[in-house]
Amino acid sequence: MARIAVIGAGTGAMGAAARLAVAGHRVVVYERTETYGGAVRRFTREGFCFDTGPGLLPLPAVYRDLFVKTGKEPLEACVELVQVDPASRHVFADGTEVSLPNASRAGTVSALDAALGAGAGKRWGDFLVRAREAWDRTRRPLLEEPLWPDRAMLAEREPYPAVPHRKLLRTRRAGTLAEIGDWELRDARLAALLESHALAHGLDPRTAPASAAVLPYMEHAFGTWYVRGGMRELARALYERCVARKVEFVFGAEVTGIVEKDGRAAGVELAGRSVVEADHVVAGVAPAVLDRLLPGTAAARDAGDVAPQRGMPSRLTVLLALRGGRPEGAVHRTVVHTPDREGELEGIFGEPTGHPADPTVTVLSPDDPTLVPDTGHEAVTLTVTVPSGQTVSEPDVDRILEAAARAVPDLRDRLLWHEVRTAADVAEDTGVPDGAVPAPALAAAGGRLLQPSNTTRVPGLFTVGGWSHPGGGLPHAGMSGALVAGLIVEGPGFRGSQ
Known part of the structure; x- marks a missing residue:
């Protein structure tokens, strides 16, 4: 039985802890805050409850x-x-609206044809076929296997297939998600639908590789799910599973260093200079934090390893307490698309013009009575992708509310109060500088959107969570926990889940 110290109580770290405990190891989780969950948090006020991190699974x-x-x-x-x-329901800049059924290709094709015109559904359906090909080519190495040193196939080869031209005896391969929209979807609204999946993960569709097509495909193929009571309930269930498996949690325990002895990880140092010995250390922290705990680790986890994602944006969340019950026919998730795509993307990923664009706003309105004080009220969450470290002004919030009003009837008249959660709040919850949010690992683009491997240059030290392979998002964090547990239990010969 090995002694294992886990740094942080995010979902990936707790997933690793539960699996390692079942394998017979003694696992202790050290969490600097007073609760578990990492970014999966809850805000409550006056009988209203809101997710402040991911809202869907x-x-x-x-x-x-x-x-x-x-x-x-x-x-x-x-x-x-x-x-x-x-x-999801989509409200486009020209006023067109469409609601897309869950995990139904035929239903989606029909809905798009009815809302956007004949042929729109077929173009989207054909895109999903190609996206499935990219998914099939990358699913196992990106989700189910450790990131092996020979990763050239993932980094350099674009898995999204080339599209033949009817008038020309050649094919053309899209290099970015934006080029898929321009060349294959040929409708600004379909392109906005496609690009909204990248934007929600903090990716610029103009530079995100075409392999990002797997993001909408995942939702299409496996459905979109909600946890009754909010996504915090998933974190609660995972924490309780850890406790049932005898994982020990120490909250309010800030790890200030990783102990290295005889060339391998040998424990952690806590605030106050106390040292806890361990046979393995699992770090669920951002690269900058890892490098502070053991200098040089984040820059060179393994010889030839990929670099951590850089310059990732954050999220701004506005929580709305509304008078009046949830309207009949309301949709759980509505995406209100910006009328100024270029302005929004430059404001997040480029050089702001000084005239902030109206943002793309995701509106979540769960049909869940546990989130409100009574049936005469509604809890709505608005989410916007913003630059990491961004401060927020009242005009910023007003623009978000104005956009959301296109999806929420009588929003201004019904508003009791609102709470704003900024990048600084994300940083406080997760410990990530400036509140940056990691994206899922993606193939191609020279490996720029891969995340570093779960092993490090120091034997016995492993990394878990969104800032390590296979990247950000609840499914990817969960898979990182499975990979780390496999590497510790089975050793370097571990090849991934079967």
Whole structure:
């Protein structure tokens, strides 16, 4: 039985802890804050409850597998999973609206044809076929296997297929997500639908590789899910599973250093200079934090390893307490698209013009009575991608509310109060400088959007969570926990889940 110290109580770290405890190891989690969950937090006020991190769960199979492997009770016995249908509603800049069914290609094609015109559905359906090809080519190395030193195929080869031209005897391969929209979808609204998936993950569609097509494909193929009571309930269930497996949690315990002895990780140093010995250390922290705990580690986890993602944006969340019950026919998720795409993208990823653009706003309105004081009120969450470290002004919030009013009837008249959660709040919850949010790992683009491997230059030291392979997002964080547990339990010969 090995002694394992885990730094941080995010979902990836807790997933690793539960699996390692089941394998017979003594696991202690050291969390600098007073609670678990990392970015998966909850804000409550006056009987209203809101998720302040992820609001939906794609690819629930990752957590189903975790609960099957760590106990007798399956995930559905610990939380109530609800398939969201329609999966999303989109309000485009020209006023066109469309609601897309959950995990139904035929239904999606029909809805797009009806809303955007004949042929729109077929172009989107054909795109999903190509996106599936990219998914099939990258699923295992990007989600289910450790990141091996020979990663040239992932970094250099674009898995999204080339598209033949009817009039020309050649094919053309899209290099970015934006080029897929321009060349293959040929409709500004379909392009906005496509690009909104990248933007929600903090990616610039103008530079994100075409392999980012797997992001909308994941939602299409595996559905969009909600956890009754909010996504915080998933973190709660994962924490309780860890406790049931005898994982020990020490909250309010800031790790100030990783102890290295005889060339390998040998424990952690806590604030106050006390040292806890360990046979393995699992760090669920951002690269800058890891480098502070053990200088030089983040810059060179392994010889030839990829660099951490740089310059990732953050999220701004506005929580709305509304008088009046949830309107009949309301949709769980609505995306209100910006009328100024270039202005928004430059404001997030480039050089702001000085005239802030109206943002793309994701509106979440769960049909969940546990989130409100009574049926005469509604809890709505607005999310916007913003530059990391950005401060927020009242005009910024007003622009977000103005956009959201296109999706929420009588929003201004119904508003009781609102709470703003900024990049600084994300930084406080997660410990990540400037509140940056990691993106899922993606193939191609020279490996720029891969995340560093879960092993490091120091034997016995592993990394877990969104800032290590396979990147950000709840499914990817869950898979990082499975990979780290496999590497510790089975050793360097571990090849991934079967």
